[in-house]
Structures are given as structure tokens and as C-alpha cells.
Amino acid sequence: MNAPLPKEPKPPLLLARGITKAFDRTQALAGADFELNEREIHGLLGANGAGKSTLSKIIAGHQSFDDGEITYRGYPIKLRSTRDALRIGIAIVMQETSLVPDLTVMENIFLPELGRSGWLDYGSMRKRGLELLASLGQADALPLDWEVRRLSSAQKQIVEIAKALGVRAKLIIFDEPTASLSPTEVDRLFDIMTRLRLSGRGLVFVSHRLEEVFTITDRVTVLREGRTVMNAKPTTSLNQAELIRAMVGAEIGAIYAAPHVMTSDVKAPVALEVRNLAAGAAVRDVSFTAHRGEILGLGGLVGAGRSECVEAIFGLRPRTGGTVLLDGKALRPENPRAAIRAGMGFVAEDRRTQNIVPDLTVKENLLLAYLGAHSGLGLGYAKCEKKVEQLLGRLGLPAHRLMDASMLNFSGGMQQKIIIARWLLLDPKVLVLDEPTKGVDIGTRASIYSMLRDIATDGVAVVVVSSDFEELLGLSDRVIVMSDGRSVADLPSAVLDEEKLTLLAAPRTSMARNTALLQDLTRENGGAGFWALIEDERVICLNAVVSDRGADPGFKAGEARILAETRIPRALRRRECIFVTEADATRATLLVPIRSPRGHDMGWVGLSLPNDHKMPPPEAIKFRIDTLAASL
Template structure:
């Protein structure tokens, strides 16, 4: 961990030993965090590392169970974000929390408008807003309606609003996730202006190149604990990835690879040609053959889910085309892709997967019944046979079709969701984080099911944050970084070390790179 040097000023924010707990979950455990004036400090970590919890502890959304928060050297405790903002801490979230129907000036000074004779002074409001916009070099009409501006400009307006309350601490939570390269460059220009003006900026991002470009200091969290505080020059990209994932490159035992009895076909079942969506993932090419497991590897925010949603039709592509069984897909949306044999099991099994209040039986046949149409209910005999088949095949426990899914363990809920899509007899099964949050035994069972499905001729797109798992189950792995496909690995090149190196942005030797 980097120690403070004599040249360092006192931290404007100093979190000491912060612990935050929720029922059954220790979100943060004794975490220290320092933020100095006039610096951009990146907060790094994978999903579940504790980044959002730390920000919410700082801004009064969560009350720490232990530890203290010092602001300018004095202990503070905020009852909510409004108090934190009054103390000079402002947060700009990925989803801009402004009023699109109001003007730029009204958004910047909402609740703090200049008044004359007890009424809001519109002219003075515009003038003050123009001063704040000029401070960050944003040349837009303060009287224009906010909704008429692109999301990048709206985020800059949110920053101008933070300056209106004289924020000395600015928290930017994933501000670049929906921006293109030019918009990111403009945001970084403004961040540098504010940094040089003494503002302390806490920057959360999953884009490694951006972090190294803009950050003066980095703090890495993993599983709710502090890994370390570093200066970018002290930590290579590969070491940063290692710190975030908790794995040492070169010291990893090679995992046992899947050996399928079935050889993948030679003709693409699904082919993406220049498929892409602005702000989600850059145009990519990808082929998936029958009997093949293709893994997607990358850090959180690398574009794994975005790629899968384009293949499933859940999101509309801006560029390229999708071909299934040699026929270009013209109709948009999941319904048309389901009809062509594409199934998608979401990573969020609670919000987009199982229906907790329904039984195993009802959950399992949900997709099949929807495809058939609700006016033509499946015969009870057919339903009972299907349910019995998949309960046995996936070892769903309890083996009671009438058990309410919400009472099942996470692993068994995941099996029910998997069974729902298998019942539709898909040609391509997209599995987004199918083993997240379940025990080792259930993970092993699901991995075996994936191998068996491929051996039977099904194509599988397998997404997981666990690199060892992706390598273990996949015939071929597509590596994503910063929402762009950067490589495909297969054969002897398909190792955990190689995947981690590509994720970190270091390429040594030849590799199949997306065009």
C-alpha cells in the first residue's frame, strides 16, 4: 500500500476501518480509504467488491457498523446525501438524476435559485448557471431544455450542479459507461480542470485504460476488504487485474479442461457480422457452432452481457447483422430469436429469471407456454412429464413440482431457470453467470450439464466472471475489454494466464483478434 509522503497534503476525506453489514452479508470489513484535494482517485473492484457500499457510507446512505469518517480532519456522520452535499460532497451517478423537462440553468441551481422580492430571479439564475458552465468550459445555452442534450452533456450539467454547492469532493460513479471516445475526452478535460482547482475526485470505472489515463491514485477493493492503495506508475495493468480478481498470473494451477465426446460442427449456427450498439459494445464478429461452448471473459463492464443481449434480441443493434441457421434475422426482439431456437438465461435470476412466488412446475414451463401462446395451455400430462424429466436431469431439490421456488436455495433456483430454457429445446443456449452465488456442488453440476448439452449437439454461450470456470467449460473463449472484442483463444492458447493478460491489455505473441 502506498504510504503518505511528506509532500502529500492532509486528506480531505479519510475513512478509517469502515464496516457495513446487511442481514447475512458483510459488505465492507474494516476498509480504509483516503481522498486528497486536487487528485483523481480511482476506486476499483469487481462486482460485489464493495465500491457502491463505500460511496454510500461516505454520502450517508448507509450507516457504518464500525469505523469513522473524517472530513477535513473532523469526524462526521451524515443522515443522508443532502447532508453530505451541504458538507461539500456531491455525487454524479451513471444514470443522471436531473429533470429533463427543466432548463439547464434550472437543473444546475434547483433549490438554490437566486431570488428577488421573494420570487425566483430567472435572469440571475441563467447568469449564475452560465458562470458555472464557463468554469468547466461547457458552451451551451443555460436556457435550453436539458432533455434536448445528449447524455454526455447532461452528465456535465450534473457536474456543474455539484459546483453550484461549492463541492470540494466530487464522486463520479461510472460516468463514462454510455459515452463515446470524444465525449470521454471532454469529460476528462473537465475533470482535470477541477482537479487543478483543488477538487478531490473519486472516480469509479471498469475501463482500465481510462483509469490509467486520468487517475493519480487507485484503491482496490475485493470482497468487501481493502487490497491496497497505489499510484498508477507503481501497478501494472496485469497486477491491477490480479489484485481485483485475487489470482496470481503464473501461479495458477491449470484447471481441468472439458473433454467432449462430441466434436463441434464446422458450420456456424449463429453468426454475428459487425454487430454492435453505441454505448454498449463496439461492432464485433462472432460465430458459434452446434456442439460448441463459447466462453465470454472480461472484467465487469467489459461488455459480456451487452454482447449476449444483442444475440438474443433483447437490445436493438445499431450496426451489423445476425444470421441464424444461414438466414439473416430481420424481425427484432426476443420473440423472433426464441422462435429460431435461441434461449437466454439472465444473470439476474431474481429480477429477470425465476418467479419466486410460483412453483417449480409453473416456473419450469413458463417459457414453453409463452412460446405456445396462453390461449393454448399445455396438457397437464405433458407438463408433468417435462417437469419430472428436468427435476431428475438437473437434480433439482426438493424434487417436489409443487415446491415454491422462492423457498429453494440459490443453486436450485438456478437449475429451475436452466430447466425452463432447456424445455424449449433451444439450438443456442446463452447462459449469463449461471453459477454466480451458488455453492461449489451446484456449480459442478451446472458445469457438467453444459458439457453434456454440447456433447448432445447444442451450442452454448457461457458467461462467467470466474476465469477458471470459463476456461474449464469452453472450447473457445472470446475476450472482451472496455466493451470491445479483443481476441479469441482456443487450443493451447486457452489458459487462465493468457486470458488475464489479454483482459489487462498486454498481448505477447500472435492471437486471433476481432476485426
């Protein structure tokens, strides 16, 4: 481990050959190969249980391996601990961060130094901490004095990365780093990763999100059942289908169940209605309805308050305002039992800590909600025998495995299916799922999607919270977008794509300047200002300020409209920076395209004025909008 480092490090940075590792009777790795160059981001892919986490942990010294060999910078190594790994420059950024929540950002960054003897020099630590954050381009984003418990998961990750740099890591493994990040946070992480690559480091990117793999990696290695089935292929030479085939060993069709039959016109009865829900600081004002037989998506960035919102609905979290109606009847706050009795099921976000009871068998876990709903002294398990049997068929779980002593031996996907089935035993009217595919591999995801689709088809209102926008759009019929604890949009998913969702979900703080602009425009000129996305024959309104009813464009923030249904179809079709008068001659509208400095199309800002109004010069308005856009 203390091998002297060669003067001229030769590629590859790391070479692992024929690595095997067995836990108990399971062979986690059965001959895995892996190589990593300097200046490279290498994707390590595989379905759940393929061994990618095990391999990462072996490389990072968290676990030992049984057989095979690893060379690092040309020298064979056999690490006995993470400390060994850190000393030679190998670090891992884990999914569940290994930070100490009560210590400050700075103390966490230099945590490995606390293991050394001698005094700590806080002055030089602060200086180096600032340098490290600056090298990540995050100097202002993260106060060094904050306790880590105050940070968002994206910020924690940056601390982890800084910590790796603090020990001068040459090789950094990112284990599913994007799992809990919103799209903008993912972008920022990718910026950081690109910087690290430029500085000559070798990065391993463990993921099962294919789009991200294509975006960020140079080469890809795929593991399946503990073996390397695709070794270090350049990413550009691959397509998505090839990767999926390598990961699951077979073709899988479209992973989202049957395209939506648009049932939203024929409105089914409302099963769940949430009115002006508030719960502490995280949930301020959320309203929506969910109909029977539909899958309703609840989207937003991390920190938008989605999980808190559904927890407050189900009663796991105290409400501070608003009402929740299930089948028209108000639910008592802070009482999950009442919610369950009224017909609600809830699959919480964190399987291990919120759903699974580890000391009970699989069967008792499956029957847990049934046990809670069952009245009487005994268990009453015999009464639901038949239903359990049917469910097992649906889950693809052999009956004898019900007796397994622990759920934890199952894959994440099967665990999740059992937890979902837990609620199906109660015939819920509303089933709420928070991040139902978190930590579930791509093959099993598809079966969870079709399971949810089936549940909805049976007449259940399914509410799904997801930070994966692709999943949200692919799965749901309708999407409620949340931002800063408020529901800001309610749109059919057919009119949305990931980019539009990102714009809709933007934090209110970034919307504030836009709102200020619209307010200024309407104050000075009267009429109505709006910010909208326009596509073919449809407009999606992101923000609107109406000061003069007579100029109301016919849509509100968070709404989608067919152009013909608005009051300004002509202007919306022409999209020009002049005041276009409508056919009925009641109002005139001007539209200015808005582009971010990075060239992102951010839609249009418009100003509608009553026709009898004095029209301001279009150039002056365009100038102000462009000024705002340049600073976005």
C-alpha cells in the same frame, strides 16, 4: 455537519477509518479505511460485493454507517442525508443517474436549489449554468434548454457533474462512470476529471476497469469483502497483476477463455442471417451472418444502434425493413415467441428491468423461457429436471439455492449466469447477448466468457453486443462494427485492436468530411480514393470511394485484406507520397499518412489512378489531406 470550515484546509480531504455497515445479515463493510487528498483522483476498486458502492454511498450521505469514524477537512462528520453531504461539499455521480428526465438541463443542474425556499432566478441560473459547463469545457456541447430525456448517457453524466459543481462540491465521487460510455466519451470524461483535479478538488473513481484505473488515478484503494486490503497506494507503484490479486484474493489467469481457434476458414453453416435490417431511426441498414460455433461481436459506440438492432432481430422492437433468417427461415417481425420457437435466445441489456422477474423464485426465473415454450396447461417442470441439474453444476450454484425467493440476493455475475442458463434449457441455435458482463465483477466475468465459449463450442451461434472494445476483441471470433445504425465493417477480431475499432466505429458524421474529401479527389482526378489502416502485410479499409472501376484498389470499406490479395500491393508496401506503379502496370497509387492534431495515427489516405491517366502533382494532394487532418 454545520462545522465551521477551517481557513486552511489540511490534507487529507477525507479520512474514513474502520467503517462497518451491515444490511440484514450481510456485512457489507467490515472495517473499511479510505483516505482522499485534495488535487487527487483516487481509485476505489473491488470485485462486485466488495463494498465499494456501499462505502461511496456512506461518504455521500445516502446511507448511514454502523461503526467507525469519518473526518472531512479535519472535522468528524456523521451525515444523515444527501442534503447534509451536499451542504458541506460532498457529491456523488451515480451509475444510474439521479436526474429528472422531464426537466431541462439547467433545471437539473440546479435541482438542489429547488429544495430551498424563495423564488428561482432563471436569469442568473442560466448564467451560472453556462459558466459551469464552460469550466468543464462543455459549453457548446450541451444546450441548457433541452429536456434531459433527450440526452445520451454521456451527456447526462456531464449534467450530473455540473450539478455537483453547482453546489460547489469539493469532493466528488464517480460511481462506475464509464460503464456505459464509448472510448471517445471516456476520454472526454477523463479530460473533465483532470480539470476538476487541477481546480483542487478531490475525486473518487469507483471502477473495476483496470486500464482506466491506470490511466486516470493517482492512488488506489482496494476493498475485498468489506475490508480495505490495499490502502492508498500510488498507482505508478502498481501493476495489473497486483491489483487483480488484491481484488480477487488470488491469481487469475487470462480472463478470456481459450484463444480463438480460427475456424473462420472452415465455414460452419450459417445459423443467423440479417439482411438490410431497419428499425426506426436507430437502425438503418444492418446486414451480417452468424455461423454455428462462432462468437460474433457486435460493436460500436453508444448510440450506434446495437441494442436496438438486436432487439429488432429478436422481435422486441418493430422492424421497418429487412429480413432476419434463422436457419434459412424468415422470422416474423415483432414476435419474440416466434423467434424463440425458431431457436433464438436473447439476454437483454438491463438485467433488472428486462430479464429478472423479481417476485418469482430463482428456479422459476431459470425456467421462465422454458415455461413460455412449453405447451399444455401445467408447468412441465418435472420434464426438465435432469437438465436443470446439469446446468446447476455448470453454473456452480448449489441446488438448494434454486428455492431462494429472490434473484436479487445474488451477485450480478450469478444473476447473469442464471439468465444465460434460462436459454440453454431450450437448446437454442442462436444466442444473442446484449452487454453480458455489465455490472459483473472481473472474477465472474472470466467464468461468463468461458461459459459463452463452451456454448459456442456446442454449435450455437453466439452474438455478443458489447461497448467494451477490449471484451469484444477478446471474446469474439469476428466483429461487426456498427455506426449510426449501419453495419460498416465485418472483420476477424484477430486483425483488430481497440484503436482500429474506435476508428471504424466513428460516427458517420465525422466520416462525412473524409468521404467528401475522397469524393472531391476522385471527381477531380478520377480513379479511386480510400482511407485505410496498414500494418505489416494487412490493410483494413475504413472508407473508399471508387469512381473509376479500372482503378478499384481491390477492397471495400469495412474489409480487411492481405496486401498480396489487393490490386495495389506494391504501393501499399512502399507507402510513399508519390505515385507508385504496380507490377502489372495497370494503376498507380499514392499514399499520405494522416495524423490527428493530437498526434494520433489515423492511418493513410490513398488515391489510385489508372496508369494511362494524367498524374496530378503529389504535393497538391498531400496538402489537401493534411488540411483535413489538421481540422480533425
